[in-house]
Ligand SMILES: *[C@@H]1O[C@H](CO)[C@@H](O)[C@H](O)[C@H]1NC(C)=O
Ligand SMILES: *[C@@H]1O[C@H](CO)[C@@H](O)[C@H](O)[C@H]1NC(C)=O
Ligand SMILES: *[C@@H]1O[C@H](CO)[C@@H](O)[C@H](O)[C@H]1NC(C)=O
Ligand SMILES: *[C@@H]1O[C@H](CO)[C@@H](O)[C@H](O)[C@H]1NC(C)=O
Ligand SMILES: *[C@@H]1O[C@H](CO)[C@@H](O)[C@H](O)[C@H]1NC(C)=O
């Protein structure tokens with residue numbers, strides 16, 4: 001690390017010396033940082049090129065034309081209007097006060113939210129209806145780490161040329177030498193830095209995994225170390241993929257993501273999948289919220305991962321109401337790695353261990369016994385921290401490692417890597433809390449639960465020559481779906497009355513295509529490469545939902561992004577979770593693509609409704625006006641008109657109903673107003689079915705709605721009155737479901753949350 005830092009400083013100094021800044025003093029150079037200047041919608045705005053306008057604005061503020069040219073890094077102008085420049089804080093401040101500017105914010109790094117899954121969703125190849133011809137006109141844009149084009153999942157045999165609407169490009173370079181009729185586009189975006197290579201090739205595996213989950217063709221005998229062996233395929237195997245590489249080793253930067261969104265929208269993608277996130281931000285400073293807003297304006301739904309900081313509350317990210325935020329749930333499969341001790345005792349841990357033992361038993365030791373330092377001086381030997389164990393005491397042995405303290409847990413180097421570097425034969429790691437996520441180990445390894453770890457420690461203490469063996473991982477069945485422990489939970493902090501996450505999809509131990517330019521684990525000294533790998537994260541859930549959205553779109557190409565999202569949410573299967581958090585973890589429930597193509601009714605939301613929602617959330621009206629687009633001459637002055645009577649307390653025709661209520665008092669009372677559109681084929685009558693906890697009254701007015709023709713809209717309201725009992729721990733969970741007795745069940749969860757009552 002220290003070495004890397006000095007190398008980096010050396011490169012930086014070299015760079016500064018050799019590029020010869022003229023006007024800047026050294027001081028000023030250090031203070032200049034990339035800022036994003038967001039100016040709303042680009043459509044029909046300019047008589048001149050966007051970049052010329054950006055240059056003029058920047059020159060005006062900096063007061064020096066050549067400096068303005070020098071500091072500008074990006075100009076967006078296809079859909080998103082804005083630019084990126086290296087600015088001083090006072091210049092950023094002046095720009096933010098310009099009437100044509102929505103927001104100015106620093107460029108930040110966002111992070112990746114690191115197949116049988118489709119069968120598990122009842123989406124078995126032979127049993128569901130799809131039109132390959134229509135589906136092959138669907139293009140899914142993936143913003144991620146790029147793609148490994150040589151994966152068998154992206155074989156384009158039988159595919160015709162890209163759909164006529166496609167305007168994107170295939171930018172080749174280094175290890176991405178071509179596209180094909182499956183992966184029809186590839187572009188990359190990054191800050192120019194000396195240690196980068198120019199390519200959309202995937203050196204990580206994440207982007208390849210996601211792309212194949214969405215639209216990979218069927219590949220039989222897909223497995224990792226023989227595990228999860230079967231046919232891997234994407235949710236919409238006839239659809240096309242366009243890859244936009246925005247993530248590099250250090251993360252995914254806001255300005256690169258905006259550039260990718262700006263182009264993907266114009267390239268002609270139908271759905272965007274983005275498994276990236278970070279701390280929640282106000283919408284106009286959140287690159288994903290901004291990009292997805294402009295996508296929505298052009299009829300493109302963006303699906304996002306909810307984040308992996310669960311299971312705590314208030315951890316969910318990607319919160320804009322125009323994105324579909326996806327939580328991760330389990331499949332009915334788990335990976336068990338059995339450890340057998342010399343005394344015959346067996347314990348079952350979790351991992352992806354591809355190694356078959358070659359001996360009956362191996363000598364066993366512990367981090368404590370193998371340590372050659374005094375505890376405290378060099379870290380924690382019992383946790384097998386780096387630099388605490390002697391090679392002579394580890395070589396050829398399986399090492400048992402206890403849970404470390406918080407700092408130890410934060411170490412980025414895994415015990416498998418440390419033990420391997422000392423030539424150990426295997427590693428057993430005790431877990432503080434049960435986990436559900438299996439990870440690949442560099443050497444034979446198993447993560448065991450706390451009590452099992454204590455038993456292993458007792459055994460080591462009880463004998464002179466402790467022995468153990470770690471078996472190859474096996475798969476077993478488990479009860480599913482359940483929300484993954486890491487999946488981020490609501491409530492959210494930006495728009496407190498919109499329930500997030502929206503929906504859930506499989507994201508635990510998912511097998512999908514991988515990149516041969518990456519290794520199985522994150523370690524560069526891992527030489528194992530693989531065509532398929534098993535990964536976990538809301539990153540893996542997001543593409544399942546993106547594929548489901550693409551599937552719905554292939555049946556209803558004219559539906560708005562909000563209508564597609566509504567169809568997926570109202571047909572989702574709620575989970576029978578034991579957690580009190582309920583909808584705060586899974587939103588409306590697990591996606592059910594087969595039902596989503598016939599939702600019966602949809603809750604639609606237009607661009608204008610989102611804008612009036614933003615007014616109510618307190619965003620500046622001048623800024624909101626800029627989102628509408630149009631030039632200074634053609635655009636109308638936007639005024640925040642009150643839409644109250646149409647929408648009720650949450651202000652949006654959302655397919656779920658949520659309110660964070662005051663933290664005092666136990667009586668709660670809320671009203672939600674909603675409008676549904678009949679998307680069934682003919683006349684139909686829907687009756688509201690209500691589920692509510694004891695002591696809570698939920699009334700729907702009217703209780704019965706009759707539709708005469710398709711496209712017809714009806715309004716209704718939901719009135720909730722009740723007492724927040726102590727046992728609810730601040731979470732009042734109910735639901736309303738419209739039933740037409742002909743198979744359409746249109747369900748909305750209702751969740752009232754009272755903070756401070758956990
Ligand atoms: C539009 O008008 C405002 C003030 O009236 C001005 O500050 C802004 O620069 C103008 N924008 C463009 C794109 O001309
Ligand atoms: C990546 O490119 C390098 C250089 O052209 C080549 O040697 C290597 O084989 C390529 N790797 C793969 C996995 O295609
Ligand atoms: C490109 O970058 C990746 C990741 O940093 C590296 O593994 C690869 O070797 C590089 N390829 C070339 C051709 O420089
Ligand atoms: C995977 O399954 C196929 C067919 O069921 C079988 O032929 C193949 O040997 C299996 N591969 C592994 C590695 O288990
Ligand atoms: C402990 O062992 C390691 C690995 O063999 C060695 O690098 C280190 O110097 C040793 N430390 C002490 C204090 O002997």
Ligand SMILES: *[C@@H]1O[C@H](CO)[C@@H](O)[C@H](O)[C@H]1NC(C)=O
Pocket residue numbers: 368454455457458461
């Ligand atoms: C085994 O012995 C070590 C060292 O004396 C001790 O720290 C540990 O708690 C013991 N394990 C158990 C399970 O008692």
Ligand SMILES: *[C@@H]1O[C@H](CO)[C@@H](O)[C@H](O)[C@H]1NC(C)=O
Pocket residue numbers: 096097620621622623
């Ligand atoms: C929005 O902000 C701008 C600049 O900060 C200010 O001039 C304008 O009056 C604000 N608009 C409204 C409607 O508050």
Ligand SMILES: *[C@@H]1O[C@H](CO)[C@@H](O)[C@H](O)[C@H]1NC(C)=O
Pocket residue numbers: 665667722723
């Ligand atoms: C709460 O509601 C109950 C009946 O629903 C009522 O009797 C009681 O007075 C209410 N309490 C408050 C503080 O409003």
